[in-house]
Amino acid sequence: MSGIRIGQRPQNNRQRYVKLLWTSIWLAYLGAPVSDLLHGGHGTVARALGWIGLVAFVAWYLALVFRTGRGERNGVVLASLAVLATESTVLAFSLGREWLVLFVYVGISSGAALPLRLSRWTVPAVSALLTGVAFVVPGGSDYLTGLLFPALLGGFSMTGVRELIRTTVELREARATVAQLAANEERLRLARDLHDLLGHSLSLITLKSELAGRMLPDHPDRAAQQVADIEQVSRQALVDVREAVTGYRRRRLPAELAGAKVALAAAGVTADLPDEPDLSGVPEESEAALAWALREAVTNVVRHSGARRCTVDLARRQTLDGAVIELSVEDDGSGGPGGSPGNGLTGLSERLEKAGGSLEAGGARHGFRLVARAPAGAPTADVGSRA
Known part of the structure; x- marks a missing residue:
């Protein structure tokens, strides 16, 4: 876009021209000094020096306003403001009360170019200097009321605009950060879901394909x-x-128990599973997390353990942190490939933590044991009896 966005300095010539146009509009208030030079009855030398001083003041003012927000040191900005204030004082003393209007521009540039912690002192200081000069310059006190309030209000208004710009930039950056975090979280969710889904399904397809290959000659x-x-x-x-891609899937424990029974049977593993678990009062998020835990555990039993028997227990328990529903999966195999936890267990631990639960996995006396816990309703008896 070619327009100037709030909180951003001009990026091309078009934006510079637009900003110059808007800044130049406020130079119309310099009509009083210009009129004084044209019709004030000053001598040739005074008039020439007045034009030089006015042009220098405007050039310095525009340079200071255009450099706002580009990271200059506050000392440089304060020095520039001191030059403008000195110029305004000299011109007012030399040429008359019409030049007091320059202090309004000093106050405005002070609010625009300095942070709040400094401008809250410099704007009143410029106004005080304007007041002092106005009482010294002949007839200046008549102009004081019409100039003092614009100097104060203009300076503090620009301070407010500067703070608004800073806040807008911070909000824009925060919005971009939130969007990036949301995208990362969605990618992580999708990676976990696809790993859990395809790991289980492809393992089962592989097992059944091997079985079909062995059965084909004799048992078509x-x-x-x-x-x-x-x-x-x-x-x-x-x-x-x-x-999983659309994000509308929620796993259910009964369906996963049925799938686990099929997968273990296909792998030749004797399964001891709960029958028709009572999940009344269990939050959906907890049930979904435990369903994923069951799927990951059974997939590891089928793929890695070499077990002959697998036992699944599901029970409600009361802990110091409240009621939980506990899923345990234990086999009599070798305990898996060993080493650090894989992507499946890492993702599963993240799922359970997000649901307010926890995961324990490690070697047991006769194999490998995984225990997943998630928040539940009021404690009752065991939620399922083993078949």
């Missing part, structure tokens, strides 16, 4: 059943991925 009917299961799992995986 059973192989065909495995192929049909593969098709069903693939279709469901596609649906889950689409829902």
